[in-house]
Every structure is written in C-alpha cells, then in structure tokens.
Amino acid sequence: MxxxxxxxxxxxxxxxxxxxxxxxxxxxxxxxxxxxxxxxxxxxxxxxxxxxxxxxxxxxxxxxxxxxxxxxxxxxxxxxxxxxxxxxxxxxxxxxxxxxxxxxxxxxxxxxxxxxxxxxxxxxxxxxxxxxxxxxxxxxxxxxxxxPSGDRPLEVRKLVDLQDAILFTTFPEIGTKQEQAAFNRVRDRVKLARYGMDCYSYGLLAAGQIDLVVEAQLNAYDIQGPLAVIQAAGGIVTNWQGGPAHNGGQVIAAGDPTLHAAALKLLQSDGAV
CATH class of the missing domain: 3.30.540.10 (Fructose-1,6-Bisphosphatase, subunit A, domain 1)
Known part of the structure; x- marks a missing residue:
C-alpha cells in the first residue's frame, strides 16, 4: 500500500x-x-x-x-x-x-x-x-x-524566526561529537533550549508550545508515532539531510518550514551530516 x-x-x-x-x-x-x-x-x-x-x-x-x-x-x-x-x-x-x-x-x-x-x-x-x-x-x-477535561485540535506554531524559537532535545550529549557540534550550532541561535523531555517534546511541538526538536541516533519506534502526529498538526519532520525520518537516525522536527530550513542549514553547515 x-x-x-x-x-x-x-x-x-x-x-x-x-x-x-x-x-x-x-x-x-x-x-x-x-x-x-x-x-x-x-x-x-x-x-x-x-x-x-x-x-x-x-x-x-x-x-x-x-x-x-x-x-x-x-x-x-x-x-x-x-x-x-x-x-x-x-x-x-x-x-x-x-x-x-x-x-x-x-x-x-x-x-x-x-x-x-x-x-x-x-x-x-x-x-x-x-x-x-x-x-x-x-x-x-x-x-x-x-x-478528560476536553479535546482540542492540534496545530503547530508558524512564522517563528530561529532567534525566537524554543528547541527541545532529550540528551544534552546528543550523539557523536560531530552530531553534538551540529546541534550546538542550532542551540546557540535559538531563544531557549530545554533537555530531557523524551517523546513529550513532540507532543508539545504539535500543540504549538515549542518550535523545534533535534535528536540523533533514534530508532524507527522512537519517531514514527510522533512523526504522524506532527505532520497531521501541520509540521515537518525530516532527517538532517532533509529526507524521510521514519526509519530513525538523525531527526529534526519543526512547526514552520522556514524555521526548519534555517535549522537544517546549521546542522549541515560543516558537512558532518
């Protein structure tokens, strides 16, 4: 199918x-x-x-x-x-x-x-x-x-510049040294970075509370549920090369496509991904 x-x-x-x-x-x-x-x-x-x-x-x-x-x-x-x-x-x-x-x-x-x-x-x-x-x-x-208190639609936050974005990831020591350096380039440009949120960060992105999630070394079962939720809410999820992310690995999720492109450029800027 x-x-x-x-x-x-x-x-x-x-x-x-x-x-x-x-x-x-x-x-x-x-x-x-x-x-x-x-x-x-x-x-x-x-x-x-x-x-x-x-x-x-x-x-x-x-x-x-x-x-x-x-x-x-x-x-x-x-x-x-x-x-x-x-x-x-x-x-x-x-x-x-x-x-x-x-x-x-x-x-x-x-x-x-x-x-x-x-x-x-x-x-x-x-x-x-x-x-x-x-x-x-x-x-x-x-x-x-x-x-139980009531259902509401999920919708990502749009029109967010990188310097105004809220970024989440699970581990401060993300991936390899090269992956860590790539993540740090994004972290150093956003308004706020938070850590240790696991899959809940993807739910918050879909709900319009935050703007970016960047992670590495994921498995397919780590990302497929969140991926479908974020895409349905109007967001974008890719790998660090801009391709499909459903098999895991390096993942970037964003609410706004322009924000996604800006963060992706920083992740790729030294050719390490």
Missing part, C-alpha cells in the same frame, strides 16, 4: 480505533509501575545505561495480543520483542514506554508510542501520556489532543 494512496474511511476508522484500544490497554499497566515499587529495572546495553522495566515488556506484550486479535494480517515492529511479518502491507510500530529513563526517575515526560502505516512511513500516530491523561493523535483526517 503506497503512502500516497489515501486510507478508505472505513479502514481509517478501524485503524484509529485499534490504536486507541492499544493505548487504553497500556495505560493501567504503565501507571501500576510508575513512581512505584517493583519496576524491576534491567540494563540492555553493556558499558552504558539503556534501561528496560517490566512495564515496557508487559505493555508491548499486551499490545501485540490485541493486534493478534484485531489486526492479525498486519506486521509489527516493537522495541522489546522480535518483529512479526504480516501480509497486509501495513506495520504497527510500537514503543511501549518511550523515555524509560524518565519513567524510572518519576518524570512525566515518557509516553506510549503507537504508529501504523506502509513501508514508507506512518499514516496514523499516537503519543499517549498516561499520568497526565493526554493523548496526542494524528491521522490523515485530523490532529487532536484528547484529555
């Missing part, structure tokens, strides 16, 4: 419904372990710290069970378990807890990321923050922030 082919209304509604089903199932599991005992933290990366908790695995396991029941023909790419190859041409991309470091630290910057689409990128995406009960949803038909 090529990305240029629109989803039929029935398929759109079915996929959105299943995505909500996955996010609804993830919430109580995440909240059971957030700021509580029994997180059972493991380190997946020797020589560094890449934590995974029992909540990560239980959430992804539950989402996979629901997909096996409701969309068994679709492929699955998740962070914690092996990929599953389906026959429909659609892939669900799952990050059960994006921002596990924030999760184990008690900060509400983590989220459950869900995306679905063909091989060339997601069509539907969600960023769900169970602790704040916020769900950022992006589809070809709408972009919406859903909350």
């Amino acid at each position: 090529p990305k240029t082919a629109p989803l039929s209304p029935d398929l759109h509604d079915e996929l959105v419904g299943v995505a909500h089903l996955l996010a609804d199932a993830a919430r109580p599991i995440a909240l059971q372990y957030f700021r509580g005992a029994g997180q059972d933290i493991e380190n997946k990366l020797a020589g560094d710290f890449d934590p995974v908790t029992v909540a990560d695995r239980l959430i992804e396991q539950k989402m996979r069970e629901l997909l096996a029941e409701h969309r068994p023909q679709d492929s699955i790419l998740g962070e914690e378990f092996a990929a599953y190859e389906g026959s429909s041409g659609l892939t669900w991309v799952l990050d059960p807890i994006d921002g596990t470091r924030g999760f184990i630290s008690g900060t509400p910057t983590w989220g459950v990321l869900i995306a679905v689409g063909p091989e060339d990128g997601p069509l539907i995406g969600m960023i769900d923050q169970p602790f704040t009960s916020e769900r950022f949803v992006g589809t070809p038909q709408f972009a919406q922030l859903q909350h």
Whole structure:
C-alpha cells in the first residue's frame, strides 16, 4: 500500500480505533509501575545505561495480543520483542514506554508510542501520556489532543524566526561529537533550549508550545508515532539531510518550514551530516 494512496474511511476508522484500544490497554499497566515499587529495572546495553522495566515488556506484550486479535494480517515492529511479518502491507510500530529513563526517575515526560502505516512511513500516530491523561493523535483526517477535561485540535506554531524559537532535545550529549557540534550550532541561535523531555517534546511541538526538536541516533519506534502526529498538526519532520525520518537516525522536527530550513542549514553547515 503506497503512502500516497489515501486510507478508505472505513479502514481509517478501524485503524484509529485499534490504536486507541492499544493505548487504553497500556495505560493501567504503565501507571501500576510508575513512581512505584517493583519496576524491576534491567540494563540492555553493556558499558552504558539503556534501561528496560517490566512495564515496557508487559505493555508491548499486551499490545501485540490485541493486534493478534484485531489486526492479525498486519506486521509489527516493537522495541522489546522480535518483529512479526504480516501480509497486509501495513506495520504497527510500537514503543511501549518511550523515555524509560524518565519513567524510572518519576518524570512525566515518557509516553506510549503507537504508529501504523506502509513501508514508507506512518499514516496514523499516537503519543499517549498516561499520568497526565493526554493523548496526542494524528491521522490523515485530523490532529487532536484528547484529555478528560476536553479535546482540542492540534496545530503547530508558524512564522517563528530561529532567534525566537524554543528547541527541545532529550540528551544534552546528543550523539557523536560531530552530531553534538551540529546541534550546538542550532542551540546557540535559538531563544531557549530545554533537555530531557523524551517523546513529550513532540507532543508539545504539535500543540504549538515549542518550535523545534533535534535528536540523533533514534530508532524507527522512537519517531514514527510522533512523526504522524506532527505532520497531521501541520509540521515537518525530516532527517538532517532533509529526507524521510521514519526509519530513525538523525531527526529534526519543526512547526514552520522556514524555521526548519534555517535549522537544517546549521546542522549541515560543516558537512558532518
């Protein structure tokens, strides 16, 4: 199924419904372990710290069970378990807890990321923050922030100059030394830079609260849910070369295309990307 082919209304509604089903199932599991005992933290990366908790695995396991029941023909790419190859041409991309470091630290910057689409990128995406009960949803038909107090449309902030922009990233020590230097060129030109926000920063960009997110060394499951949300809200997400970002790596997200171009030029200015 090529990305240029629109989803039929029935398929759109079915996929959105299943995505909500996955996010609804993830919430109580995440909240059971957030700021509580029994997180059972493991380190997946020797020589560094890449934590995974029992909540990560239980959430992804539950989402996979629901997909096996409701969309068994679709492929699955998740962070914690092996990929599953389906026959429909659609892939669900799952990050059960994006921002596990924030999760184990008690900060509400983590989220459950869900995306679905063909091989060339997601069509539907969600960023769900169970602790704040916020769900950022992006589809070809709408972009919406859903909350018990009321839903509202998502729309990125436009007409922002670089010197007036708010920039977020997760790690101050972003990527390699070359990637760090490239990021610093952007950081030194914006009004405000903030760190440690994990996937929540992409939701804030889609909501028009901030203007730029620049990151490196991402995986597909880190970016596909946020990518679909930001694009539905009118923003732009690419890699540092200006190409597709759905497979991860170096990512820049912006609300305004002129701002995106200015930041991209700084990232590329020494030819290191």
